[in-house]
Amino acid sequence: MHRERFYTLSASCPDRVGIVARVSGFIAEHRGWILETSLHAEAPRADVKESEVDGRYFMRIEIKAASLPFHLAEFRERFRPLADELEMDWSITDSAVKKRVVLLVSKQEHCLYDLLARWQSKELDIEIPCVISNHDTFRGFVEWHGIPFHHVPVTADNKASAYAEVQRIVEEVRGETIVLARYMQVLSPELCAAYRGRIINIHHSFLPSFVGAKPYHQAWTKGVKLIGATCHYVTEELDQGPIIEQDVIRIDHSDSVEDMVRYGKDIEKTVLARGLRYHLEGRVLTHGNKTIVFR
Template sequence: MQTDITGRLLICCPDRPGIVARVSQFLFTYGANILDASQHSTDPKEGVFFMRMVFHLENTAVTIAELEKQFQETVATPLQMDWKINYTNHRKKMAIMVSRYDHCLMELLWRWRSGELAVDIPLVISNHEDLRQLTKVFGIPFHYLPVDADNKAEKEKQAIQLIQDANADFIVLARYMQILSPSFVSTFPGKIINIHHSFLPAFAGANPYKNAYTRGVKLIGATAHYVTDDLDEGPIIDQDVARVSHRHAVNDLVMLGRDIERQVLIRGVVAHVEDRVIIHGNKTIVF
């Protein structure tokens, strides 16, 4: 029996009057204290309602399983809800995949070690050996899976097995410079976060800084997004930009961009960890 529960409830359903009241009344019935509530409705034509509610139950006689069963029967089914509750006593496990660039990996590891990123990191997977020693300093297992055209499918299967064996809740591609197969992506739907070194949808794919320089843009940026089968087109979690000019060479853009990448990635990861993101089609609602 669970005696102290803090849950984060995420809801997506057809919009109609009384949704907040129904959810609040249900939680009140079980003695819950609502700590935070945010909601968003799309335009009337689309008519979709989204909500995030954080609640606390103390010294309750109800189990989590019973609470969720009753919510499904009395609230979710009548209101046609897609919903989930994540509980703060479950510390999410984050797997990291990386290639040779270390700046995003270092940002994640530093935030984790300082306690600012409330996750466990059971493993780092890389297709290069370059960052093994750095990862070892943080006491995290490092797995080297070199990928080429002939062994890509085999190495992806090994990576999937490692991630599943570690019971990882989600994966962060911290500048992992390989395109994941549809088979890999479908194994972890909505659970793979990528940082792309461009303000998408501009300059998707490889060499975005060089392409931005060639195009003569005045803004460069970075995008944290969920991975789908369509390259760099998944639901966007966070973005940011910096101003540049004709005085900046490609290397200048790369250096400026790395700072943006680190900040955007950590904001996207934290939003996911704190259950503030609802995926709706190819968009996100980020509370």
């Protein structure tokens, strides 16, 4: 069943009386048909020091495109005064315009196969303008799908120039979102800053446990009874960015590190795909180092 064209408004602003009334009033005034509305008020907490002093309001609204008497450009124009008054961070997107997502991979196949299967079947209805890898392993597989493949080797010595090259390619293909599909490399601070909130990583542990390298070895050594994976935005600090999605699977003493790796891969790819989808559909709003995810 194909969905009708719709716009997605994602926004946050300081909490106050009347936000929903003002925004939904604006939409109703233009006879906009709301398909889905998600709202969240984050109250301040005196007992958590990282908590913001004032409350903040988050929203995501899907509006049937055909129900409005104007297009997106005019929506933006007309909505701006209200958004400014409410001190909103906001964006609105059009379901008819495909997002451009660049995949970065290394030598592990599971997330790449998984994402291309979703892309091929239009479950993920995106453009993949190219795949970039520090190895040439998946060139044939990617190119068979009709997607350009760029091999950008990364060594201890060439990191700066390698990431500059990655950034150049992403810019050239007008990539909007970068997915580290088990890329296994720490990006440069420049790249992290340039695409803040638009680089998505899958880490193979249930963060904050087992940051860094070889998390399954760490998990095996610790003797945990569940292992997991975490999809998060990449920031300059390794494995510390806002968490978008997580999941776990039960293991036991009979599972070796290799078994854990195998079970873990299944969690990694589904968690990455869910997190990426939430991001692309404007379902993820960040608040400091946390996320609101309107599932």
